[in-house]
Amino acid sequence: MEYMATACSHYDVDRFGAGLPRFSPRQADVLFVVGTISHKMAPVLKRIYEQMADPKWVVAFGVCTCTGGFYDNYATVMGIDTIIPVDVYIPGCPPRPEMVLDGLMKLQNKIQHQRTTGERAAPEPRPEILER
Amino acid sequence: MNTTSLIEAVRKHFPQAVSASHTFRGDATVILRPEFLLEVARFLKEDSGMRMSYLMDLTAVDYSAFGKRPTPAFFASSGVAVSPSSEIPDENPWPGPPGEARFAVVYHFFSVAHKHRLRLVIPVNEAAPEVDSLASLWPAANWLEREVWDMFGIRFRGHPGLKRILMYEGFEGHPLRNDYPVKKRQPLIGPVN
Secondary structure, eight states: OHHHHHHSTTTOGGGGTOOOOOSOGGGOSEEEEESOOBTTTHHHHHHHHHHSOSSOEEEEESHHHHTOTTOOSSSBOSOGGGTSOOSEEEOOSSOOHHHHHHHHHHHHHHHHHHHHHOOOOOOOOOOGGGOO | OOHHHHHHHHHHHOTTTEEEEEEETTEEEEEEOGGGHHHHHHHHHHOTTTOOOEEEEEEEEEOTTTTTSOOOSSSGGGSTTOOOOTTSOOSSOOOOSSTTOSEEEEEEEEOTTTOOEEEEEEEEOSSSOEEEOOTTTOTTHHHHHHHHHHHHOOEEETOSOOOOSSSOTTOOSOTTSTTSOTTOOOOSSSOOO
């Protein structure tokens, strides 16, 4: 829903080149993981990520995908970076469309940096405060 | 039919099935003995005065922590088992959990034709948590009973395929029971935290 708000005409994600969501991982470059991921869904997410062709990037959209959000329970994955490497984290519940566009611009800068220097930055390790 | 006449109709047809009944603010509740569930449900569905064609909800309650949890310091009016203030007149107070059974399966019926509702409550013991399935009468009961099995561990006799619906197949335990720790994760892949 928040992605739809960003993609429609008020905030228009198409001007960033991200206007075509494709529902097949084979044709995609960026994976936006929007919304809470449960433990039942986690293997499916990993499979979708592995089906994407390189080069690929992952954006964790919303605080449930970043750290688990306020769901500290039996069903929720506490951050999808425990399963797949994430490039940009967009927190918020839900994130404002301006935050989404800011995250998209950060991703664009990151990709630009990759092309000019030829190396991919390693995913940052989780801070110790989140390790339990 | 208003709430009292609904309860009277059920009591008249099944005098030995009803163990208690209660109305509160327009909601009629009937507490049944478990062996009469199928007959009463069929009567509710097919009787022309009842015509309860819509099973709105099928859920369960775990009373094992009833009255034992302390009320939270914040939002005191939303705590567990908080009784309302005695100054509020209540001519029909809630009678409390039905009996000593740990669980109660709660059914909400609605009649689209007559626009009346009824709630059925079936007390279920922890030792033999089994209830008859209503999936033969209402197709919606299929998934609702699967959810109750998944979350509480109450089996339904005669259900065409009782398996987990919200959690995955290898999950151990029944999460909405009061003795399942909320934060106990059983991840399929990835670390526990």
